[in-house]
Amino acid sequence: xxxxxxxxxxxxxxxxxxxxxxxxxxxxxxxxxxxxxxxxxxxxxxxxxxxxxxxxxxxxxxxxxxxxxxxxxxxxxxxxxxxxxxxxxxxxxxxxxxxxxxxxxxxxxxxxxxxxxxxxxxxxxxxxxxxxxxxxxxxxxxxxxxxxxxxxxxxxxxxxxxxxxxxxxxxxxxxxxxxxxxxxxxxxxxxxxxxxxxxxxxxxxxxxxxxxxxxxxxxxxxxxxxxxxxxxxxxxxxxxxxxxxxxxxxxxxxxxxxxxxxxxxxxxxxxxxxxxxxxxxxxxxxxxxxxxxxxxxxxxxxxxxxxxxxxxxxxxxxxx
Amino acid sequence: xxxxxxxxxxxxxxxxxxxxxxxxxxxxxxxxxxxxxxxxxxxxxxxxxxxxxxxxxxxxxxxxxxxxxxxxxxxxxxxxxxxxxxxxxxxxxxxxxxxxxxxxxxxxxxxxxxxxxxxxxxxxxxxxxxxxxxxxxxxxxxxxxxxxxxxxxxxxxxxxxxxxxxxxxxxxxxxxxxxxxxxxxxxxxxxxxxxxxxxxxxxxxxxxxxxxxxxxxxxxxxxxxxxxxxxxxxxxxxxxxxxxxxxxxxxxxxxxxxxxxxxxxxxxxxxxxxxxxxxxxxxxxxxxxxxxxxxxxxxxxxxxxxxxxxxxxxxxxxxx
Numbered sequence: 001x002x003x004x005x006x007x008x009x010x011x012x013x014x015x016x017x018x019x020x021x022x023x024x025x026x027x028x029x030x031x032x033x034x035x036x037x038x039x040x041x042x043x044x045x046x047x048x049x050x051x052x053x054x055x056x057x058x059x060x061x062x063x064x065x066x067x068x069x070x071x072x073x074x075x076x077x078x079x080x081x082x083x084x085x086x087x088x089x090x091x092x093x094x095x096x097x098x099x100x101x102x103x104x105x106x107x108x109x110x111x112x113x114x115x116x117x118x119x120x121x122x123x124x125x126x127x128x129x130x131x132x133x134x135x136x137x138x139x140x141x142x143x144x145x146x147x148x149x150x151x152x153x154x155x156x157x158x159x160x161x162x163x164x165x166x167x168x169x170x171x172x173x174x175x176x177x178x179x180x181x182x183x184x185x186x187x188x189x190x191x192x193x194x195x196x197x198x199x200x201x202x203x204x205x206x207x208x209x210x211x212x213x214x215x216x217x218x219x220x221x222x223x224x225x226x227x228x229x230x231x232x233x234x235x236x237x238x239x240x241x242x243x244x245x246x247x248x249x250x251x252x253x254x255x256x257x258x259x260x261x262x263x264x265x266x267x268x269x270x271x272x273x274x275x276x277x278x279x280x281x282x283x284x285x286x287x288x289x290x291x292x293x294x295x296x297x298x299x300x301x302x303x304x305x306x307x308x309x310x311x312x313x314x315x316x317x318x319x320x
Numbered sequence: 321x322x323x324x325x326x327x328x329x330x331x332x333x334x335x336x337x338x339x340x341x342x343x344x345x346x347x348x349x350x351x352x353x354x355x356x357x358x359x360x361x362x363x364x365x366x367x368x369x370x371x372x373x374x375x376x377x378x379x380x381x382x383x384x385x386x387x388x389x390x391x392x393x394x395x396x397x398x399x400x401x402x403x404x405x406x407x408x409x410x411x412x413x414x415x416x417x418x419x420x421x422x423x424x425x426x427x428x429x430x431x432x433x434x435x436x437x438x439x440x441x442x443x444x445x446x447x448x449x450x451x452x453x454x455x456x457x458x459x460x461x462x463x464x465x466x467x468x469x470x471x472x473x474x475x476x477x478x479x480x481x482x483x484x485x486x487x488x489x490x491x492x493x494x495x496x497x498x499x500x501x502x503x504x505x506x507x508x509x510x511x512x513x514x515x516x517x518x519x520x521x522x523x524x525x526x527x528x529x530x531x532x533x534x535x536x537x538x539x540x541x542x543x544x545x546x547x548x549x550x551x552x553x554x555x556x557x558x559x560x561x562x563x564x565x566x567x568x569x570x571x572x573x574x575x576x577x578x579x580x581x582x583x584x585x586x587x588x589x590x591x592x593x594x595x596x597x598x599x600x601x602x603x604x605x606x607x608x609x610x611x612x613x614x615x616x617x618x619x620x621x622x623x624x625x626x627x628x629x630x631x632x633x634x635x636x637x638x639x640x
Contacts, residue, residue: 163483164497165511174498177484182491191485192594196571202529205566209526212519246525251516274512 007120008140010080010104016046018078018098022091023053024268024296026241027159027194029085030055032108032130034062035152036082039134039143050074052093056238061193062155063148071095080104083118085130087111087280087289108133112291113280125291128168131156135176147184154185159194162245167274167293201239204229208243214250220314221247222257226303230261237262248272255279255314259307267299267306271314282313327440328460330400330424336366338398338418342411343373344588344616346561347479347514350375352404352428352450354382355472359454359463370394372413376558381513382475383468391415400424403438405450407431407609428453432611433600445611448488451476455496467504474505479514482565487594487613521559524549528563534570540634541567542577546623550581568592575599575634579627587619587626591634602633 017040021029033049040047050069059065071094080103086092087109089099099105107118110127127133131153138149157177161169164177181187197205207229214221225240240260247256254277258270269286271279272294279295286309288297299306337360341349353369360367370389379385391414400423406412407429409419419425427438430447447453451473458469477497481489484497501507517525527549534541545560560580567576574597578590589606591599592614599615606629608617619626 158484162511163485164478164507165483165515167506167508169501169507171498171502174494174501178491178494178498181489181494186487187484187489188487188594191482192569195485195569197566197569198571199532199534202532202566202570206526206529209522209529212522214519246517246522249512249515249517250522251518274508 003120003122004140007106007122007137010106010120011040011141014045014080016078016080017048018074018081019047019049019084020081020086020092020095020098021051021084022086023051023093025051025053025055025059027059028129028131028156030059030062030065031152031154031156031159032084032134033068034064035131035134035138035149035156036084037064037067038146038149038152039138039141042143043141046077048074048078050095050098052095056241058194058196058238058241059155061189062152064152071098074098078103080106082106082108084108084134085110087113088115089117090287091289108137110291111280111289113284113289113295126170128166128170128173129157129160131160132173132176135180145180145183150180150183150185151190154180154187155190155194158187158190163191168291195242197239200233201235204233204235204239205243205246207233208240209246212247212250214253215311215315218252219254219318220257220311221250221253221255222259222307222311223247224303224307225258225260227261227263237268244270244272248274257310257314259303259310261303265298267301267303268296269299269306269310270294270296271310277317282310282317285313286310323440323442324460327426327442327457330426330440331360331461334365334400336397336399337368338394338401339367339369339404340401340406340412340415340418341371341404342406343371343413345371345373345375345379347379348449348451348476349405350379350382350385351472351474351476351479352454353388354384355451355454355458355469355476356402356404357384357387358466358469358472359458359461362463363461366397368394368398370415370418372415376561378514378516378558378561379475381509382472384472391418394418398423400426402426402428404428404454405430407433408435409437411609428457430611431600431609433604433609433615446490448486448490448493449477449480451480452493452496455500465500465503470500470503470505471510474500474507475510475514478507478510483511488611515562517559520553521555524553524555524559525563525566527553528560529566532567532570534573535631535635538572539574539638540577540631541570541573541575542579542627542631543567544623544627545578545580547581547583564590564592568594577630577634579623579630581623585618587621587623588616589619589626589630590614590616591630597634597637602630602637605633606630 283295564578603615606617
């Protein structure tokens with residue numbers, strides 16, 4: 001990382017930090033934020049964390065997650081902004097309004113599609129998760145790891161590589177995870193918190209599995225979750241995180257898509273690929289982001305329109 | 321391991337090996353067998369591998385798995401038997417007929433409930449999988465690891481700790497996995513092979529999730545798969561491996577049970593626990609085996625009778 005020395009001296013020189021990450025927060029996003037927050041606090045810094053979204057209940061176990069602010073609650077006391085795990089600046093939503101011309105903005109990310117925004121970039125596309133980068137950063141800053149930091153980093157890593165099942169899992173990914181467990185991270189407690197479901201969610205899953213459609217060539221599979229289905233079972237949109245993997249793990253399928261209706265926010269599209277299909281290209285085409293094997297985008301249109309556009313684009317990419 | 325020196329010299333002194341493991345073979349069972357087989361072949365030994373059961377198609381990718389023999393096909397050329405991953409001798413089924421008084425039988429296992437059968441025991445209850453023990457054994461024997469051995473060991477470890485999500489996942493578990501990836505194991509290919517499903521299996525899952533029952537205190541959840549359901553969807557009993565985790569991951573549930581009707585073999589019961597409930601005790605009571613957090617047993621009776629007995633026993637254990 002050519003900018004690392006500059007980044008470290010910048011971080012060391014500032015006292016008051018604003019940390020943020022993308023909307024629709026996930027395990028890597030929140031784990032990275034909480035690990036970096038804890039590390040900076042240990043160095044005697046002042047830290048505010050903000051996300052323009054609510055934090056899913058599954059991640060309430062992360063130390064510090066209760067202190068995440070909505071953008072409008074952030075006070076003016078910050079000299080530097082750090083944006084984590086966000087491929088482009090618009091992914092932080094209304095937190096963009098807190099960006100100031102005269103203070104540096106650091107862009108720390110592992111997405112191949114990162115646009116390179118910000119004053120300093122620390123992008124490592126080889127990292128399975130932004131949490132891997134944060135781990136190294138904390139070591140470089142001389143932060144002593146503890147069980148809370150270890151749990152946050154393990155959470156970020158494990159959730160972004162599907163608990164060490166995706167192609168982004170490297171020896172380094174597993175070695176850092178091993179070190180986090182030796183520092184007190186408890187894989188079963190983290191997995192329990194992140195993957196725990198309720199009977200209504202399992203009933204929802206049962207219904208969603210019944211919705212599976214597969215393209216005639218067997219290479220694309222997709223799932224549909226509309227608001228009516230969610231409401232009828234008393235489930236929340238974030239309860240469906242991970243459902244996409246059922247489509248991904250169908251024999252012969254190369255691209256899996258989940259179409260999810262989110263109240264007042266249109267259609268959220270998640271895509272997962274196996275092998276060589278680059279879903280970040282598909283996502284970027286529709287103004288979204290991600291990396292080769294996992295990406296997403298959003299639509300303001302109706303479900304059927306979003307489906308038609310996305311599936312057509314994927315078919316077109318296959319033909320190239 | 322106090323017997324390790326004796327074990328190593330015993331293995332080094334023999335030329336012709338018979339390896340076996342428990343019926344209802346799983347990832348650890350097969351991964352351990354294939355890794356040990358490959359290692360012994362590298363040392364110039366002759367090796368036969370036998371299991372008294374068919375090998376699930378999901379594990380066909382393991383190098384050497386095509387050479388696994390049914391017990392009746394084993395020829396008489398073996399000077400030593402090694403039994404892997406089996407808590408008691410009856411777990412190897414008809415392979416018991418191949419045990420001879422005058423040749424040593426080695427018992428290598430990680431189950432807490434291991435009965436200590438055999439002439440030499442190498443039991444490590446701290447190991448997440450028998451494959452962890454095999455890894456160490458191959459190092460001790462001076463075997464150079466290659467990508468096939470690495471894949472076999474990774475498969476054994478990953479499948480027995482739920483891809484690093486169960487409480488048995490230690491820093492050592494993750495470190496060995498990291499080393500296996502650096503030796504060429506591909507987590508995504510292994511996960512794809514092991515977890516890949518077909519649309520009929522997902523339809524089956526959809527139906528099984530609809531069968532979930534939870535005890536009135538919310539601590540026990542169980543799933544039922546009868547032969548009619550399996551046949552109507554064209555699915556096999558082994559397609560339902562892992563379904564039990566849906567019951568295990570219900571908020572508040574401490575013991576999950578899967579009751580599965582296996583053609584001509586009665587009812588197979590799998591149990592998973594979180595926290596402190598020891599399901600190996602329940603399994604042992606019914607002549608089965610396993611470890612604290614994952615165990616199983618079988619019944620020759622009807623489904624309803626098996627359910628009644630197992631659920632009553634679990635309730636009784638809770639009261640203690």
